[in-house]
Amino acid sequence: MLYRCNFMSNSTIAAISTAQGEGGIGVIRISGIRAIEIADSIFKSVNDRKLSGLKGYSAAYGYIVKNNETIDECVATVFREPRSYTGEDVVELSCHGGLFITREVLRIVLDEGALPAQAGEFTKRAFLNGKMDLTEAEAVADIISAKSKTAARAALCAKEGALWNRIESVKKKLIATAAHLSAWADYPEEDIEEVSTEGLNAAFLEANNTLENLLSTYDKGQIIKEGIDTVIAGKPNAGKSTLMNMLSGHDRSIVTEIPGTTRDVIEEKALVGDVILRLSDTAGIRETEDTVEKIGVDLAKQRLKNGGLVLAVFDSSSTLDKNDYDLIDAVKDSQTIAVINKSDLRSEIDEEYIKSRIKRVVKISAKTGEGREQLEKLIIEIAGTENFNPSEGILANERQRQAALNARDSLKEAMETLRMGMTFDAVGVSLEDAIGYILELTGERVSEVVVDNVFHNFCVGK
Amino acid sequence: MNYSAGQFDIAVIGAGHAGIEAALAAARLGCKTVVFTINMDAVGNCPCNPSIGGTAKGHLVREIDALGGEMGKTADECFLQSRMLNRGKGPAVHSLRAQIDRRKYSDVMKHKLELQENLELHQAEIVDIKKNENGYTVTTRMLGEYNVKAVIIATGTYLGGRIFVGEVSYESGPDGIFPASFLGQSLKDLGLPLRRFKTGTPARVLRSSIDFSDLEEQLGDEPPIPFSYDTEELGENKVKCHISWTNEKTKEIILENIKRSPLYGGKIEGVGPRYCPSLEDKIVRFAEKKRHQLFIEPCGLDTEEMYLQGMSSSLPEEVQVKFYHTIKGLENCVIMRPAYAIEYDCVDPTEMKATLEFKRFAGLYGAGQFNGSSGYEEAAAQGLIAGINAALKIQGKEELVLDRSTSYIGTLIDDLVTKGANEPYRMMTSRSEYRLVLRQDNADVRLTPVGREIGLISDERWKKFNRKQQLKKEEIKRISKVVIPPSDEINEILVSRETSPLTTGAKLIDLLRRPQLSYEDLTPIDKTRPELDNNIFEQVEIEVKYAGYIEKQLRQVEQMQKLENKKLPDKTDYTEIKGLRLEAQEKLNKIKPLNIGQAFRISGVSPADINVLLIWLGQKRR
Known part of the structure; x- marks a missing residue:
């Protein structure tokens, strides 16, 4: 087994550094002191030149060869330390995309002595070698995993400091308050302005409000970055799977004419405008004896409650039955779009009833794609992202949100302490906690959690 | 030889x-x-x-x-x-x-x-x-x-x-x-x-030359509290201190002569404490302040020398006499020892x-x-x-x-x-x-x-210490058990302290948790209270009242100790850790911090440097 711990800076690491899956080109990145040597052992350039003879920033064309067998065509790009992403010697092998070939090439590279890179290890090394600071590293992680254009823009903004400015104002205010408290306690016999309950409360409230505002941008930011949880619900054979396939662009669920063929919650991502939908196609909601299907149905009901967006699918070719009425009842308090499917068939359905219960209704044919644009418009409207300004400064990830939440909670505690009539030294404990969390948010205070959290979020290969 | x-x-x-x-x-x-x-x-x-x-x-x-x-x-x-x-x-x-x-x-x-x-x-x-x-x-x-x-x-x-x-x-x-x-x-x-x-010190002046009649008195606490855990009792306060203020005239004299101050004249190269400034320092740096407070404190029982807290100066003796004389109560004061600065x-x-x-x-x-x-x-x-x-x-x-x-x-x-x-x-x-x-x-x-x-604590003192801890424990146990039933007497106390009266019985410890109430307030209704050292009551009350906050702070301590527990090897050459900024490498090599916690407190070592150290330590350990 090769999976022993490999986080030694003198080790050489490798990973597939392009998105795994289909794609024109797949890149295997090798970094470390043996990067060029390892690449040379498996790469044969067409003009028989060794990579070790190349300068930095140069490339060679050739083949990946193993046991005299040619695996793939390849362009090898050489970077010399410190002028590379990681600051070490780096070789990037650009092969043909596709999971099989890239994995095969990686396997050969590992056979030659490179160790598989851990999550975020390339960036960790870049960071260790002084190529970037922590907040930059964090922003890089976001950019890498950004799934839409707006998300990438928001990630760039975090890096350039829009968030920092808003946090900075809160931080300054609180530090000034803490300093006043200190001076007032340390110099009891000099005339230092009295610290008053009202003054403290006002300062805490102001900071609290700024944090609340900031936190409220998080959900929008999350929608941009992570996508919106979307449940597709409806009675068996209403066309849920077909809708899902229409949105995500390829066949995923088993689509049959027999009710109850979709048994598990299947997840898929679809890009609608700038909004990522995290679709789950659920087993149809209906009473069932089949235990396997029952599990699927329970899971589906649960998702209905948790989902950010519900697409309730109805079959326009049949009249509303008990299942439909139950569904309407279940989703009427959620953010729901009623999708009346099969507009290509003769309509038998009571549209007016649906419209009286669910505000947004759209008619489509999942089969022909008719009504798709209208559906997308409604989705974007619900996601509320059309007016979203990424440069406003948002909390970019869960770590930052947690720090902001903790800071806000500490401020609430401080205000509660004031209200109870406790002495100011007790108030100070919560105030300093709040400041600590804000410093954690801005990267000015270190706790290992921060570092671990940040690096935990890197995908392998970057 | x-x-x-x-x-x-x-x-x-x-x-x-x-x-x-x-x-x-x-x-x-x-x-x-x-x-x-x-x-x-x-x-x-x-x-x-x-x-x-x-x-x-x-x-x-x-x-x-x-x-x-x-x-x-x-x-x-x-x-x-x-x-x-x-x-x-x-x-x-x-x-x-x-x-x-x-x-x-x-x-x-x-x-x-x-x-x-x-x-x-x-x-x-x-x-x-x-x-x-x-x-x-x-x-x-x-x-x-x-x-x-x-x-x-x-x-x-x-x-x-x-x-x-x-x-x-x-x-x-x-x-x-x-x-x-x-x-x-x-x-x-x-x-x-x-x-x-x-640093510097103010003048000492002759007690009989001070006019105390218009000065505010500052008395000691009754009973006075000793510093030492060994001291049983201090007796009564023996002296009073007095408070006076400088004025516009004082300021004027000092500013007129500021060039004659060795500090402002550039003769002193030494760095003085911001936290204990001379009067001329205060007047120059806080120009908007019209007056500064001073305390007149006796130097002892067998001396007439009085110390003028807050009035240190390195101005010429001649100027000192002038400006001290502008201060209320000191109009005719006789300076026994002049103020001076010392480098x-x-x-x-x-x-x-x-x-x-x-x-x-x-x-x-x-x-x-x-x-x-x-x-x-x-x-x-x-x-x-x-x-x-x-x-x-x-x-x-x-x-x-x-x-x-x-x-x-x-x-x-x-x-x-x-x-x-x-x-x-x-x-x-x-x-x-x-x-x-x-x-x-x-x-x-x-x-x-x-x-x-x-080995600096005697057997006797150690025994006394342990006894005190025992009594404290027992007292906390007692107040956790004793229930005070609602009565006119207790409710009168509660209302007078602006806290809500009792409708059902309350444990003594819960009453003590209320910020508005102290041990002393509860004396009349606390019939089973034992005779204990005041310091025990003080500690019990604080520990009960502030329990939540103390716990919170202890968690902060724990957080810090996590970083303190990450020891940095004595022989580390920080110039070999490439991710550190140059300034951080130099500072770390000079200070040789024992652990990450201490490293973080070095000025010139940034959080980014600490992250580098943490990761560097992480890879060393593996």
């Missing part, structure tokens, strides 16, 4: 507040110790204010006492008036301060040194320290050579001391005592980089480990103003730790480092050796991040077990 004057384990240079604690601790731990004072009548001198304690400094005195030091006991013996400062601001910042009889303080301390077993007190100026095979040779002006295993330098403001009063300047220690003029060169030859700090040599404390031993000179220690601090209490705290560590090291025992979460002493030393001092370092409550845990009332709980382990 030099002569051999003796062999000792430890030599202490200086018998001020640092030297005294160092010498007593070393001798009490069984080391043969010699302590040198430049003038036998200047042992334990208080050349500045006639008081011990104050905000954060009161904490230090309590901690010194809890560890087995002497300052608190002597302050109690010489007390004139005692006040608990910050009473309304919460237990974390309560600070004890006592006016003391300064001559008596000096006499009592000298006598304690004289009586101490294993200790010799000599009047001698040390002119040279040299390394030898077994330790150091220190030489006196009288050519006596002492061979010792360890040396503790506690030279205060004597080392290269120079006094400034306007245009007049001369070499001198404090209070007209001659300075240590040769030792500085010897230390430089040894390789210690010295620098200049300055002296001290060392960069980042040269030292947290044990106060020099990194580059095994067996050489520093304490007090020599280390860049200011204040009697800060000096005594360092003296105690230097004395303890010199003794422990000679005896081959593990040395003592108090971390920041244990004490103000630990905080003080960590600040000095980690961040260094750009000006005389004064202790303040805001220097500690753990104020609610590091209270003056619980110094014994925090440190007496440490003092016991080292």
Whole structure:
């Protein structure tokens, strides 16, 4: 087994550094002191030149060869330390995309002595070698995993400091308050302005409000970055799977004419405008004896409650039955779009009833794609992202949100302490906690959690 | 011709507040110790204010006492008036301060040194320290050579001391005592980089020349509270202090003559304390302030000298007379000793480990103003730790480092050796991040077990300490059980304290949790209350009332300790860690922090550098 711990800076690491899956080109990145040597052992350039003879920033064309067998065509790009992403010697092998070939090439590279890179290890090394600071590293992680254009823009903004400015104002205010408290306690016999309950409360409230505002941008930011949880619900054979396939662009669920063929919650991502939908196609909601299907149905009901967006699918070719009425009842308090499917068939359905219960209704044919644009418009409207300004400064990830939440909670505690009539030294404990969390948010205070959290979020290969 | 004057384990240079604690601790731990004072009548001198304690400094005195030091006991013996400062601001910042009889303080301390077993007190100026095979040779002006295993330098403001009063300047220690003029060169030859700090003191004036009739009085607390956990009772306050204010006229005179101040005239190169500024400093820096407060404090019971707290100055004597005369009550005051500024040599404390031993000179220690601090209490705290560590090291025992979460002493030393001092370092409550845990009332709980382990706490005191902890436990148990039924009597108390009356019975402990209620308030209805030491009630009340906040702070301590527990290898060459910025590499190589926590407190080491260190440590471990 090769999976022993490999986080030694003198080790050489490798990973597939392009998105795994289909794609024109797949890149295997090798970094470390043996990067060029390892690449040379498996790469044969067409003009028989060794990579070790190349300068930095140069490339060679050739083949990946193993046991005299040619695996793939390849362009090898050489970077010399410190002028590379990681600051070490780096070789990037650009092969043909596709999971099989890239994995095969990686396997050969590992056979030659490179160790598989851990999550975020390339960036960790870049960071260790002084190529970037922590907040930059964090922003890089976001950019890498950004799934839409707006998300990438928001990630760039975090890096350039829009968030920092808003946090900075809160931080300054609180530090000034803490300093006043200190001076007032340390110099009891000099005339230092009295610290008053009202003054403290006002300062805490102001900071609290700024944090609340900031936190409220998080959900929008999350929608941009992570996508919106979307449940597709409806009675068996209403066309849920077909809708899902229409949105995500390829066949995923088993689509049959027999009710109850979709048994598990299947997840898929679809890009609608700038909004990522995290679709789950659920087993149809209906009473069932089949235990396997029952599990699927329970899971589906649960998702209905948790989902950010519900697409309730109805079959326009049949009249509303008990299942439909139950569904309407279940989703009427959620953010729901009623999708009346099969507009290509003769309509038998009571549209007016649906419209009286669910505000947004759209008619489509999942089969022909008719009504798709209208559906997308409604989705974007619900996601509320059309007016979203990424440069406003948002909390970019869960770590930052947690720090902001903790800071806000500490401020609430401080205000509660004031209200109870406790002495100011007790108030100070919560105030300093709040400041600590804000410093954690801005990267000015270190706790290992921060570092671990940040690096935990890197995908392998970057 | 030099002569051999003796062999000792430890030599202490200086018998001020640092030297005294160092010498007593070393001798009490069984080391043969010699302590040198430049003038036998200047042992334990208080050349500045006639008081011990104050905000954060009161904490230090309590901690010194809890560890087995002497300052608190002597302050109690010489007390004139005692006040608990910050009473309304919460237990974390309560600070004890006592006016003391300064001559008596000096006499009592000298006598304690004289009586101490294993200790010799000599009047001698040390002119040279040299390394030898077994330790150091220190030489006196009288050519006596002492061979010792360890040396503790506690030279205060004597080392290269120079006094400034306007245009007049001369070499001198404090209070007209001659300075240590040769030792500085010897230390430089040894390789210690010295620098200049300055401090100052106000005039002493004749009591009978002051008109107290219109001045506000400042009285002590009744009953006054002692510093030492050993002192049972202090008796009554013996003196009053008075408060007066400067005015526009004072300001005018000072500004007219500001050029004659050696500080503003550029004659003083030493850096003065921002936290204890001279009057001219205050007037220049806070120009918008119309008046400044001063306190008139008696220097003792057998003297008519009065100290003018807050009025230190280095203006010419002639100007001093003029401006002091503008102040209400001082219109006709007779100045007995003029105010002066004093400049002296001290060392960069980042040269030292947290044990106060020099990194580059095994067996050489520093304490007090020599280390860049200011204040009697800060000096005594360092003296105690230097004395303890010199003794422990000679005896081959593990040395003592108090971390920041244990004490103000630990905080003080960590600040000095980690961040260094750009000006005389004064202790303040805001220097500690753990104020609610590091209270003056619980110094014994925090440190007496440490003092016991080292060997500075007697059996008798240890027994007393344990008894107190037992009684405290029992009292907490009692108030957790006793239920107070609703009654007119209790509800009257509650309403008068603006807290809600009882409708059903309430446990005593729950009543005490209410911020509005104190033990004292509950006396009339608490029929089963035992007779206990006040300090026990104080601790119980704080621990009950602030339980949630204390717990929160303890979690903060835990967080810090996670970083403190990440030890950095002694021999690390930080220039080899490429991710560190250049400045951080240099600072880390100089300070050689013990752990990540300390590294983070070094100025010039950024959070990004710490992240690099954390990851670097992570890969080393694997």
